[in-house]
Structure formats: structure tokens, C-alpha cells
Amino acid sequence: GQQLNQSPQSMFIQEGEDVSMNCTSSSIFNTWLWYKQDPGEGPVLLIALYKAGELTSNGRLTAQFGITRKDSFLNISASIPSDVGIYFCAGLGVLQGAQKLVFGQGTRLTINP
Amino acid sequence: EAGVAQSPRYKIIEKRQSVAFWCNPISGHATLYWYQQILGQGPKLLIQFQNNGVVDDSQLPKDRFSAERLKGVDSTLKIQPAKLEDSAVYLCASSFSGRSYGYTFGSGTRLTVV
Numbered sequence: 038g039q040q041l042n043q044s045p046q047s048m049f050i051q052e053g054e055d056v057s058m059n060c061t062s063s064s065i066f067n068t069w070l071w072y073k074q075d076p077g078e079g080p081v082l083l084i085a086l087y088k089a090g091e092l093t094s095n096g097r098l099t100a101q102f103g104i105t106r107k108d109s110f111l112n113i114s115a116s117i118p119s120d121v122g123i124y125f126c127a128g129l130g131v132l133q134g135a136q137k138l139v140f141g142q143g144t145r146l147t148i149n150p
Numbered sequence: 151e152a153g154v155a156q157s158p159r160y161k162i163i164e165k166r167q168s169v170a171f172w173c174n175p176i177s178g179h180a181t182l183y184w185y186q187q188i189l190g191q192g193p194k195l196l197i198q199f200q201n202n203g204v205v206d207d208s209q210l211p212k213d214r215f216s217a218e219r220l221k222g223v224d225s226t227l228k229i230q231p232a233k234l235e236d237s238a239v240y241l242c243a244s245s246f247s248g249r250s251y252g253y254t255f256g257s258g259t260r261l262t263v264v
């Protein structure tokens with residue numbers, strides 16, 4: 038099935054550093070979403086992007102919807118220990134004739150205090 | 151607002167056995183989704199309901215998986231018979247109208263098939 042290519046797969050950083058991750062696809066999406074998943078929990082929505090070129094912030098998080106509608110990135114500034122987890126991008130669009138939400142493989146973020 | 155409720159949280163079964171998962175979506179959410187998340191991967195959609203009708207089940211292995219949402223509220227997902235490769239977390243999500251900003255996920259059921 039359709040895959041989103043998310044990178045990097047994992048990151049090991051020091052507390053206070055900035056983080057950047059991105060997602061690319063061969064298909065066009067109408068909406069890009071970024072989720073965070075903690076161990077034993079379901080994904081929680083962080084940011085939603087609805088227009089190509091849109092740049093949206095949520096506290097220390099900033100995400101952009103690529104102009105081509107085939108990519109998106111997420112930045113986290115001044116990381117703190119509670120940012121640890123797995124971050125997923127997801128694209129919402131019409132695939133094989135139906136509206137579908139497709140997830141990337143995830144970026145596992147580890148923070149050294 | 152209560153979240154999406156799922157049960158059980160964990161299940162261990164032997165291959166070829168049957169198993170069922172239950173999901174109660176957020177009140178008023180017409181759209182319900184079941185996702186399969188294999189360890190180290192992102193969630194993959196298995197089936198999407200709009201009220202009690204199936205909107206998309208193109209990635210549901212219908213020879214062994216079935217799902218229903220009889221009254222348009224809660225839903226069950228069944229696997230019969232289970233295979234080793236079915237070991238995964240099964241996530242249920244709901245949304246008000248199928249629009250992106252309304253997706254809310256439950257905590258999932260972790261299935262281990264031995």
C-alpha cells in the first residue's frame with residue numbers, strides 16, 4: 038500500500054537541542070498531520086496543515102505543508118524530556134478512489150538529559 | 151469528553167485461535183476506524199465505518215478478519231484464525247465527520263500470537 042517516507046528513523050539528542058524531521062510522498066495529499074505516540078498509548082494529534090505552503094506552530098512545535106503537497110516537516114525547538122516518543126507524519130488524501138489517512142514509519146526521539 | 155475506549159488492553163493467544171477486540175468511540179462521532187500497528191511501523195488502516203456502513207475495507211484480510219458496527223456506535227474487530235504475523239497493536243479511532251482534525255485514537259489492544 039501507499040507509504041510515506043519519514044526520516045530520520047531515530048534521533049538521539051541532548052536536552053535543549055532543536056529537532057527536525059520530515060516526510061515525503063509520491064502522492065499529493067490535501068492535509069498533512071503530525072502525531073506523537075507515547076509507549077502503550079495511541080497517537081495524539083500535534084499539528085494539522087490544510088494548505089500548501091502553510092506554516093503552523095503549536096508551542097515549541099512548528100510544521101510546514103510543502104508547496105508541492107508531497108512533503109511536510111516538523112521542527113521541535115529547545116527539546117525537553119517529555120518530548121521523548123515516536124513522531125508520525127500522516128497524509129490525508131484520495132487514494133484508489135477513497136479518502137485515506139496514510140502514516141509514515143515514525144521517528145523515534147530519544148533525549149539525553 | 152471521554153476518549154475512545156478499547157478493550158482488552160492486552161491479549162495473548164495461540165496461533166489458529168480466535169480473538170475479538172472492542173471499541174467504543176467518542177459520543178457523536180459517526181466515523182470509526184480500525185488500524186493495525188506492527189512494531190516499528192506506522193498505523194495501517196484496516197477498515198473505516200461511517201455510522202454502521204463500511205466506507206473502506208480494502209486493506210482488511212477478509213479471509214480471517216471481520217468487523218462490525220451494528221448500531222452505528224461501538225464496534226468489534228475479530229480475527230479467526232489468528233496467525234503469528236497478526237501480532238500487533240490494534241488501534242481504534244473515531245472522528246465527527248471523517249475530517250482530519252477530528253481523529254482521536256484509543257490506547258489500543260496489544261495482541262501477541264504465539
